Amino acid sequence: MIRVRDLHSWPSTEAEAIAVQERLRPLVRQTGLDRAPxxxxxxDVAYVGDDGALVAAVTVLDVTTLTVLDSAVVHATTSFPYVPGLFAFREAPALLRALERLRVTPNVLVCDGQGLAHPRRFGLACHLxxxxxxxxxxVGKNSxxxxxxxxxxxxxxxxxxxxGEVVGRALRTRPGVKPVFVSVGHRVDVESACALVLRLTPRYRLPETTRTADRLGRAG
Incomplete structure (x- = not known):
């Protein structure tokens, strides 16, 4: 079972959100994985209309077979404004609720977004x-x-x-196709992160984790 640490309340203003990121950023650990996950x-999060309604979807895959072992969906509405660099405050609350519903605790989270490749080095992957x-x-679609x-x-x-700082890698997952943008979130290093992304992309540009979560969210 995944337990969410109570490290902050959810802010309602841009200034409060930035303060949370600045306070939590020193907690990020860049370490190699103890073993292959x-x-x-x-x-993944899918937005429904323009009123803040969203669907947060989480899938857990077997890394070897890429079969889905578990999944959860949460329907929610966010009131936090759309501000670049603060997407976690719109998406993370519902994603955390979905994670808490899982029966299988994953070895690693693969987020459709940024980790250290973020203006304050604390993107969604770091936050979660x-x-x-x-x-x-x-694993971002865009740089x-x-x-x-x-x-x-x-x-x-x-x-x-x-x-001017190296914050991740542009990684080619398919020959001649636009790369994906991999950055550390927490408790992993960039070498381990890229090795995992390659294991999760045997056929397509995006990891199967992202693809299955996206399908679940759109169907949800």
Missing amino acids: ATAAGL GVLTDLPSIG LGPYDPPGRERGEWTPLRLD
Whole structure:
């Protein structure tokens, strides 16, 4: 069972949210995984209309077979404003509720978003990782910073930079296809994160964790 640590109340203003990120950022740990994960959770949020209604979906996959072992869906409404860099305050509360409903505790969380590749180095993957104390990684569809295109072959990568600092990697998961953007969330290092993303992308650009969670959320 996943237990969420009570480290902060959920803010209602941009200033309060930034203060939470600044306070929790030092809790992020960049460490190698103790062992190769057997299970990985995909987390995704689908918005329904323009009134803040959303569907938070979580799937747990067997990393070897990529079969879905468990899943949970939460319907919610957020009142926090749409502010770049503060998406966690719209999405994390519902995602945490979905995680708490799982019967299978995943070895690692794979978030559809950013980890350290964030203006304050505390994206959604960091936030969820710190609150659950589970290893977590961010796999973004788009880059928040500059990067040189990696080589065309699967597995090639280049550094992802933000404000002159390396914050992750642009990782090629399919030959000749746009890379994904991998960054540390919590209790993992970038080498382990990229190795896991490659295991989760045998056929498509995006990890199967993200793809199954996205399908679940759209159906939910």
